[in-house]
Amino acid sequence: MKLYDLELxxxxxxxxxxxxxxxxxxxxxxxxxxxxxxxxxxxxxLNPWGEIPVLEDGDLILRDSQAILVYLARKYGGDWFPNxxxxxxxxxxxxxxxxxxxxxxxxxARLNKKFGFAINLDAAQQKAESILNLIEKHxxxxxxxxxxxxxxxxxxxxxxxxxxxAPEGGVMLDKYPAINQWxxxxxxxxxxxxxxxxxx
Amino acid sequence: MKLYDLELxxxxxxxxxxxxxxxxxxxxxxxxxxxxxxxxxxxxxLNPWGEIPVLEDGDLILRDSQAILVYLARKYGGDWFPNxxxxxxxxxxxxxxxxxxxxxxxxxARLNKKFGFAINLDAAQQKAESILNLIEKHxxxxxxxxxxxxxxxxxxxxxxxxxxxAPEGGVMLDKYPAINQWxxxxxxxxxxxxxxxxxx
Numbered sequence: 001m002k003l004y005d006l007e008l009x010x011x012x013x014x015x016x017x018x019x020x021x022x023x024x025x026x027x028x029x030x031x032x033x034x035x036x037x038x039x040x041x042x043x044x045x046l047n048p049w050g051e052i053p054v055l056e057d058g059d060l061i062l063r064d065s066q067a068i069l070v071y072l073a074r075k076y077g078g079d080w081f082p083n084x085x086x087x088x089x090x091x092x093x094x095x096x097x098x099x100x101x102x103x104x105x106x107x108x109a110r111l112n113k114k115f116g117f118a119i120n121l122d123a124a125q126q127k128a129e130s131i132l133n134l135i136e137k138h139x140x141x142x143x144x145x146x147x148x149x150x151x152x153x154x155x156x157x158x159x160x161x162x163x164x165x166a167p168e169g170g171v172m173l174d175k176y177p178a179i180n181q182w183x184x185x186x187x188x189x190x191x192x193x194x195x196x197x198x199x200x
Numbered sequence: 201m202k203l204y205d206l207e208l209x210x211x212x213x214x215x216x217x218x219x220x221x222x223x224x225x226x227x228x229x230x231x232x233x234x235x236x237x238x239x240x241x242x243x244x245x246l247n248p249w250g251e252i253p254v255l256e257d258g259d260l261i262l263r264d265s266q267a268i269l270v271y272l273a274r275k276y277g278g279d280w281f282p283n284x285x286x287x288x289x290x291x292x293x294x295x296x297x298x299x300x301x302x303x304x305x306x307x308x309a310r311l312n313k314k315f316g317f318a319i320n321l322d323a324a325q326q327k328a329e330s331i332l333n334l335i336e337k338h339x340x341x342x343x344x345x346x347x348x349x350x351x352x353x354x355x356x357x358x359x360x361x362x363x364x365x366a367p368e369g370g371v372m373l374d375k376y377p378a379i380n381q382w383x384x385x386x387x388x389x390x391x392x393x394x395x396x397x398x399x400x
Contacts, residue, residue, distance in 0.1 A: 048334055048337060060290075062290075062293065063293060064297070067295075067296060070289045071292075085270075086260050089260075089268070089270045090260075090267070092266060095266075095295070096267060099296040100300060100303055103300055120320075138248065
């Protein structure tokens, strides 16, 4: 199994983190993002979207970090993506939150501030605060300690990286105590790994 | 089962369409979007995100259209969201595309042009053309007639509405023949239903 990877990408990190939590061996293939390797003809052959991460497992090629989490969970991870309709849907809600609100908020703010992408920083930071407020309220009112269920699932893994990296987009987490506690719980999972900007 | 609904919302329509394809009876609860009912304290109790659709089934409340499709497929729809890791992940890729690229592209363009939302129309239209080009290329090169697999899945249902509604955001579909043919295939599914802006 090969993971096409960029160390500084939160979407790549969420896959590396989950592979580590599952204790799965794989081959890491670094992609030279800064020189535009992800837009090269060879890479576009692999992923026409021109994005990383990409997971290659035999003849299967997956281009989306949420889909990769689903694949790994169903293949190796048992309850990380539960089987029954209700719990599977409760987890899926947060996969959409990762792909939509978290991408448009803390991820976009970081892409502007850290990497200089032409993205409206004010708008992204406002969206970041909006989704962080909703998640803070959710974690404060739910009886669970995790986003979707009463144990960790790929909902938590999908949402964690760009929330923990929010300060790199100029969005501070001090006023979100429940989110900080949730981040600490994730950091205590067996085989948790760090990335630049996210330490234990 | 209750669906809190707005007739003109593509996200609500994707749930109504799938319920119809599955031939499931349910109660439709119209939400008065124009007067802001989705931001009322009563509605925020149901869905703190303040968004529609919301599906209520017994004590389960789901707030995200992709998650609702997953729930209905797993509960009633057999292969619409397949069980094995590989095919489930291939479908999930397109659920993320619906929640991310299609939301930021054709959906945002329509929100501006049809409903006056304060969204950068040029940027949304550019993103719409970009994702439509990728999907056109995908449909042209894949051996399948459907987005994810060789039969229709919730990948198609999740992506269809805002693609078919793209002209309402000023994004014409004339130059995307494979997308038009795919839309026609969806419109021929048994129990297909229309919405304003999408007719057979």
